[in-house]
Amino acid sequence: MAFISSGYNPDKPMENRISDLGPQHYEQFYPEVIKKNKGKWLYHEILKPGVLVHVSETGDEVYTVRCGGARLMSSTLIREICEIADKHCDSCLRFTTRNNIEFMVDSKDKVDLLVKDLESRKFDGGSFKFPIGGTGAGISNIVHTQGWIHCHTPATDASGTVKATMDEVFSDFQDMRMPAHLRISMACCLNMCGAVHCSDIAILGYHRKPPLVDHEYLDKMCEVPLAIAACPTAALKPTKIEMEDGTKLNSIAVNESRCMFCGNCYTMCPSLPLSDKEGDGIVLMVGGKVSNRISAPKFSKVVVSFIPNEMPRWPSMTAQIKNIIEAYAADARKYERLGEWAERIGWERFFDKTGLEFTHHLIDDFRDPAYYTWRQTSNFKF
Amino acid sequence: MELAEAKEKIVEALTKKAKSKSKFYFNDLSKILELKPREAKKLVNKLVEDGVLEYWSSGSTTMYGLSGTGKQAGAEHED
């Protein structure tokens, strides 16, 4: 493969350099019906799971067909999405914040053909390319992070746990039987690039072993003060290590009881790896939300402290998730989010109804806010 | 402050510390320059453009160092 230059001259990086362009202007990408009716929409209705109509004060309508997608997406698949949009949607489409793909048409008679087309497309392995759903009081697509596909600090895989979970809850992606919408999110380590901290159900990868210290190489590969400064809990300090042959090396000592397993030191220093087959696994958190509807936004709470990684389909994890969802679906009131339900019935009742085991790991002991999460009233349920 | 003066201050301060570490936060640089962050930024940007300073990013945080110094390049196979 011969190197082909774009025109860039590495000897003069600033020559003809263009910078600070920002993104494309949004308006050039609007479908005509959107451009014409922006700001004029009157109401919307979900016609069936995954199919919405929005009606404008001009009388115009836009029909949206929402499809789930893996956020890891090949150019081949994107081209197929483009082909569909070229065929049905005047070459326009959009993505949602939850990695769904939305195809829009401007009249009802175009919907059926589009839906049929989307439903007919499958991967060679048998899964749908464009499952329609993810609307209303159902389970939408999972927002997630990179995991083992591309990250250096994950405690689990992201795409795999998401695929396994979405297969398990697929009927609820295409249905709207839940008391309210239920949002699942996934982050593959506690740094939470996926910001799962306000989700109805959060899948979180978690390490449980402090970093290994590769003393022999550490001082060659890393700058000790930088690695030490990277630790958010000040668990690292400089040390001298005597090797078997008597040589003394600069290295790092880990105060293991202070380690919160974040991997920030590994980011700075490749001689401090922390992933481990037995140590790493999944935490489940529930009851968060971001909407201000009825009650204020809430953080998710840890209800399962650890589930081992079970590749390739994480059956214990998906079973727990399904169990929580069914308990919620059976017991919550219409419009009640998972966290609102748990608060109404009380968390002690949540553990009853889900059958989840309550352990000491679920009681907060991390810094200030912990105290206020303990029960400070004599009111509780037996 | 003139660019030449800024360059001299930064190179001197960073070289002095080069033995223990090669990467610095932006705040460290504005302290070296004894300037408010917004003023310091203009000069620091220019020093990056002139190849005196280079960035190192953890993905979430960015640090600055004298170009080509430190152990990162070796560890990251970019030397």
Add this chain to the structure above:
Amino acid sequence: MAKHKTPLLDQLESGPWPSFVSDMKQEAAVRAKNEKNIEYQIPQDAVEDLLGVLELSYTDGTTHWKHGGIVGVFGYGGGVIGRYCDQPEMFPGVAHFHTMRVAQPAGKFYKTDFLKNLCDLWDFRGSGLTNMHGSTGDIILLGTTTPQLEEIFYELTHKFNQDLGGSGSNLRTPADCIGEARCEYACYDTQDLCHTLTQEYQDELHRPAFPYKFKFKFDGCPNCCVASIARSDMSFIGTWKDDIRIDQDAVAGYVNGDFPPNGGAHAGRDWGAFDIEKEVVGLCPTECMKYEDGKLEINNKECTRCMHCINVMPRALRPGKEKGCSILCGAKAPILDGAQMGSLLVPFIEVNKEDGYAAIKEVIEAIWDYWMEEGKNRERLGELMKRQGFQKLLEATDIKPVPQHVQEPRTNPYIFWKEEEVEGGWTRDVNEYRKNHLR
């Protein structure tokens, strides 16, 4: 024939949900065939090797990636995340496999031409794999080699008029909800505010000089579909000041069962006939509604605009006409001190396209000045607020304290009075004091 056997990943091809494994295999096959005769600039079998390294992770339960902090494009501190495989000899195709963040258009609307061009570039100079989109909102181009980074940037800027997104101690690529483009709830044009501010603050986005990352997110209404209140240092949430608009005929339509409640969102179960008393009036958190003699009344003064009634009856109820946004500050994910939700700083501000959003920019820049001066290394705005107190943020932005700023007033009296707030100041004469108080 696949380069690496992937028996574990193969099990992720079954089931209804789109299989990323099937998609990767499809891409690997397309690259192997190369029907378009592309002169691949990174290894043709990169996707095969990525499947191989992922299978290895599925076998040994650990990651095989290392971070790289040096690589980037010249003059930018963000937009590229360096990645190296820790088994480069087994998987040479992904030995160097860096991510590029490409700034997404506001609202994530696309025309196919743009996407196809991007695919052409990425097939030619990268792995052909993407994330549509990353968590912050960017288009993620997943996997290329170091020499290709500048080439890709050159082509993006010269051919596509397109820039990279943010990473590191930068303003991160701002993100917005669909807003007025296709939502009747939107109280301002989220796309225009998002795009305008993104363009205005390109320098902050590319050249890191902040203590840490900084995020803007724009939600058109309090439903918060882009989670701004939980995920952004500055959250712009659409709201209104005047009365909810009521169409009593449409209210009757809901009561009579002519329209499905909540836009049909609950159609998957038989919840019984719609009961406006129970489902709307009874669930109003401020109890400011009543339904009498077939008429719905709202005591708007007591309404906190939670959106519930509007969500349930979108044909009958609409946000008022005097619209703008609230600004909340300091949200972040848990690390380090615990998760923080955004705290209300500006209850209402006009979102004025005509003057280029001057009032909003003024608040943003005051906050940046404060945070850049006072923030410690790697301290998010929310953590600075926590360390120094909300009052400091009010001072920095010159905003008058109002009861809306708090959930409740303080439960301790330990007020740090300033000298100038106390009559007569703090300088006193001890001898004067001793005239009345013996030693």
